[in-house]
Amino acid sequence: RKQVAEDLEKKGLIEKIDRNYVHTVATCYKGGHDIEPMIVPNWFVKVDDKKKSFKKPAYDAVKKGSVKIYPKWREKTYLRWMEEMHDWPISRQIVWGIRIPVWYDVEKNPDLRVTFITKSQRSASAVSPNKNGIAPLVARQKENVIITGHISDLLKTHSLEDIDAGLQNLFAPAGAEYVVSPEKPKRGKFLPETDTFDTWFSSGQWPLVTLGFPDSKDFNRFYPTDVLETGWEIIRLWVSRMIMFGMYITKNPPFHSVYLHGIVRATDGRKMSKSLGNVINPEEYQKEYGTDALRMGLISGTANGKDFNFPRDKVIAYRNFSNKLWNIARFILMQTEQNNVIAGLVPAEKTATTRPHRQAIALAGAARVAATKEDKAILKKLDSLTRKVTQNLEKYRFAQAADDIYHFVWDDFASDYLEKSKEHLNRSGDIHHARNASQAMQSGGAQNKDAINRITTLLHVFLTSLKLLHPFMPFVTEAIWQQFPSGLKHNDLPLLIVQWPKVGN
Secondary structure (H helix, E strand, O other): OHHHHHHHHHOOOOOOOOOOOOOOOOEOOOOOOEOOOOOOOOOEEOOOOOOOOOOHHHHHHHHOOOOEEEOHHHHHHHHHHHHHOOOEEOEEOOOOOOEOOEEEEOOOOOOOEEEEEOOOOEEEEEOOOOOOOOOOEEEEEOOOOEEEEEHHHHOOOOOHHHHHHOEEEEEOOOOOOOEEOOOOOOOOOEEEOOOEEOHHHHHOOHHHHOOOOOOOHHHHHHOOEEEEEEEHHHHHHHHHHHHHHHHHHHOOOOEEEEEEEOOEEOOOOOOOOOOOOOOOOHHHHHHHHOHHHHHHHHHOOOOOOOOEEOOHHHHHHHHHHHHHHHHHHHHHHHHHHHOOHHHHEOOHHHHOOOOHHHHHOOEOOOOOOOOOHHHHHHHHHHHHHHHHHHHHHHOOOHHHHHHHHHHHHHHHHHHHHHHHHHHHHHHOOOOOOOOOHHHHHHHOOHHHHHHHHHHHHHHHHHHHHHHHHOOOOHHHHHHHHOOOOHHHHOOOOOHHHOOOOOOOO
């Protein structure tokens, strides 16, 4: 700007410079210097060609429901972007990237303007021998020279090979002839295009390239895939490009659903950035509070598709929740061991026609005991929880599902039913002298029967809760699951592959 102003003043083209105002100038967030707009040639994709539109099939895919976006209100962002989209500039003037496969014949395009660096010129000379009698060669390098000009002029003093070897930039005028080829044409004298593809042009083809389009087994089996999960801020830059490429090339969208999560911001609400020094290292929280606590802290209490500040307090709270799960597990295991409950349980598959909570209190060789009001209440809540969590997960409402499980386990189960169960078990007397739960049911009184019923209900509710919690807290739930004998779980499978709880009728 300063140099331009000086040049204009020398030519008498500036009447007055007013400095008594504040001007808004875009600056680089890294270096702080002014950003100067420059008009340079670029490559574009025509997005709304009348013969074969690039954007319309992608617009229709979402508008007509072939691709569903969650949360639904984010559809407006996508559709508005597609409606207002102009031709897409796909070239970038950067070094790192996929080079655009275009070649220019220098003889047919004498007005190509190129910038190149001359080859390093090195000379070697011997210096005085060292103490071992060896005279090493010392290389002396001359400074590199940056040269810019029209190719027709540069070829008078430099070879095409030297220009190509040091080529930095090439600007082709409008109407220049070019050849599209992944490799340099064998006949003729050519220089390559120096622009690289916009990163979204290449990443937009990710669903196709990674599956080996067009003929691989993976592509035929997995395309289109079920769901894409990504941040909402790249719905226009990435999601739209993938759908456009998929519809244009295969006539099918690359996925059926798109789940957009919010962005985790710093505790002060600003975007995390190295230059701002407000980046939070998740590994530090993992070490201090546990991975599951961090996972739940990031999932629960958030609105789908909306940004949120890093929830340090919630991470700490879910560390406490992890401890609560371990305490519940220890109590139930202690009760089953003391009362020999494991020997009296009927495997779930033998009572497949019963409701889930009836399976939990089925005992070998004994008539079913009528569940108490408290048992029925917690089992009813468990059925309701299973239904809600399943529905919320299927609709990508992860935060709601996580919150529902947390409040059920902490409030309904641990703080209410389990605490009342301690009183029941204390009143039931010594039932662990029986060889197993079945014998206790047959020979004991009503208190013994009530105790066994209560223990098996505790067991069923807790194990089911672990299954529901597993997608959110996989490590602690798996570790606790492994503490329970297979007879109590009805299988030896890891929790990771245990069947999802069934909703009661």
